[in-house]
Amino acid sequence: AQKITQTQPGMFVQEKEAVTLDCTYDTSDPSYGLFWYKQPSSGEMIFLIYQGSYDQQNATEGRYSLNFQKARKSANLVISASQLGDSAMYFCAMREGSTSGTYKYIFGTGTRLKVLA
């Protein structure tokens, strides 16, 4: 069963506008972490933002924020004031099972974002 779902294979956004990248997850573990990564065309993987399952507030890192809706099991990434350099592949990931001492780490299939000038 797919545990991380990114339903948007590709998206366009106008420069300076905000964009939301969707991510839903499925877990029965009460303790889990959610991550977003950016992968530009050059191939490197860049960590963007993290949200813990027990965090009361939505995570923010500069222009990135994570819209965490625990009951709906969604962890959408919001990029404000898009820049041309934001054009990249974006991956949502989940780490679960940490309470048992072992864990699983699962990635979504990614969303390719293109920022238009």
Next chain:
Amino acid sequence: DSGVTQTPKHLITATGQRVTLRCSPRSGDLSVYWYQQSLDQGLQFLIHYYNGEERAKGNILERFSAQQFPDLHSELNLSSLELGDSALYFCASSAAWGLADLKLFGPGTRLTVL
């Protein structure tokens, strides 16, 4: 410079061969993780080492093995290579081990199996 180094950057080899990928974590980081990114399977977590000990295994094949040495560098060994093993292999490191532990990736090693 991301602080995590991986060698080689590119590797081209033939089916049936064995290769070793090397990762040096960011200075001070005790955890090393290996990931595979392929067109077929997407991004997959392979294995995690913390201070020399294996902590978690993901979708790592039996033909693959890894270890972390006392100086904290890690090697991923891939044997009996198949065409489907062609992928980008990432190493990542973090200071500790916990939920929010994955922060810094290396540039990756691109493996091509012909």
